[in-house]
Amino acid sequence: MDAPGFDADLPVHVERALADFLGRAGTEILRTEPSVAAGIEALSGFVLGGGKRIRPTFAWWGWRGAGGAASGPLAEGALRAVASLELIQACALIHDDLIDSSDSRRGRPTVHVAAEKLHADRGWLGSPSVFGLASAVLVGDLALAWADDMFAEAPLPAATIAAARPAWRAMRTEVLAGQYLDVRTQAVGDASPEAALRIDRLKTAAYTVQRPLHLGASLAGADDRLIATLLEFGGDVGVAFQLRDDLLGVFGDPSVTGKPAGDDLREGKRTLLVALGLQLAEEKGDHAAAKVIADAIGAADLTGGTVDQVREALTSVGAVAAVERQIDELTASANAALERAHLAEPAPSALAELIRLATQRNF
Template sequence: MDGMTAYDADLPAHVERVLADFLRSAGDPIRRQEPTFGPAVDALTDFVLGGGKRLRPTFAWWGWRGAGGDPTGGDAEGVLRVAASLELIQACALIHDDLMDSSDSRRGAPTVHVAFAKRHADRGLLGSAATFGLSAAVLIGDLALAWADDMYAGADLPAATLAAARPAWQAMRTEVLAGQYLDVHTQATGDTSTTAALRIDRLKTAAYTVQRPLHLGAALAGADERLVGALLAFGGDVGVAFQLRDDLLGVFGDPSVTGKPAGDDLREGKRTLLVALGLRHAEERNRPREHAIISAAVGNGALTEADVDVVRQALVDVGAVAAVERRIEELTGSALGTLRGAGLAEPATDRLADLVARATQRTF
């Protein structure tokens, strides 16, 4: 298997196994203690195990492997548990993100707040169904965050190893929340600058999705500052490229692939780099019609599929789509150059290069 072990060859399946075991052991006691809370536990379990690319655990694992972690040694299962715990932070972020964005669907299913509002309405409970759904989603997201810490702390690793990686863990949790707030704040201020869009991409996606998972894994293996620095540089470029690809998919992607209606980023008022470049290029190229189309679409919850088609064409016509594609290509090239010079233990370089391709490939 070219230097790979069973863990390496089927990492998502091992992540799934560890998550399922933890969710069962964490959920069973509170279900017995308070059965009314059972549906909330079930909802989180279903959400975590119901899909996802497992990118964050995968980056963490290969950060550990690249820094010399031994997948045949006694620490492998503990490292896997730490890596898998990232999926609980992701669950918290997505559940709360859907709530803040008023999204109706995720992965082709109702979002958590929508599902619990329906549960309230179906049972004829007192008060507002929408408020009940919002409250339930906040609490279920909080439960995911609390359990992420429990999962991390309970990993079968030496205390010194967990302590060495904790700064990366703590930085990641703070950065993703800062990125979420910056996203909300930017929507509120209406800042459509490319600078604002890239600040959000760096904090909300690059740091949280790639940089800190790599940092976390490398720290678990005792990596030095030089290697951590190389991984952070690599991860910063990959993370932004990944977000830019996601921005394009949010407007042009197939809902059966993305799991969300096409154009939702526009309806939700996301100030993405795609939008920022669309507005800037329209102004620079004296295209007032396209500028008006793009500007009016951002935050317009009533956009129809036909309206989205018009916005798509405007973004193409002013060159914004081509500009984002070029930025993705540049960032990918820079990331791969950094990766090749990092001196990682093999086969980490090849596997991380594969992850770059998966995270940034065009799928529309």
């Protein structure tokens, strides 16, 4: 077995790789156009200012599980390749906050809100909100462009990078398709559990777990059989992760999650929790509970007291218990797939712990 290498303190190594890249990526443009410094600083601050590094972590264990080294030049190259996933995540979150009109992320103002304040404080011409919107779009686009650069520049053989390209391309397309599906589902008012699960599988499972595992394993030369098993594993873990996120969006402690209580409701998200709440309330003939839940969806002025009423309604009709059961079933299925994968140690132990963290967390 390899020495621990990057396995130990993996987030620290991911942070190092990101800080190194971000410290170099803007050098050339800043020489010719220093005014873009604020946008670059906003992106660097966002990427290095927090985050659970979930996607690089799954990708790393895909690499290790398929036989990739824990240390040495190839491991360093793989580390830099998987760390680039955090830049795609930055793009997704910055744009997501804009789409959802979120004021805070990780306990701090979102990128568009911070840019709006900068405009207002400086007394610039035009609308502060339009400037904030445009800035967030462009900073998110920069994150996506730099993600491609960081991945392509990873110090690995060209054939190794090429082997992981299908996973990289699929992941980028799927996360954007999932985001569009989410927006469209809200627009058409589809509150069915089936629609919520489609979004979970495309927007979260594929992008958060499946494709990162696929990418890491491909870098290590995994065969189609192993990749198929990892995709099955990742689909179950990813959906379970999102379902836990849905519960935290309504029941989570803002001091732990970094987002206001009930924010998912204010944003009008058609989560499986909400969809099941409406469906079960209708089946039980509990019109009062159905009204409380329905009225809260997209209510920008939602108060703490109303959030408490929604919590009570979702619990009383059985939606919370139903989601918890689904998380348990997905967890069991994921563990079974992990056993079938026969990954190289210590990847199985690490991935089993990631299942636990993804499905039982409070953040």
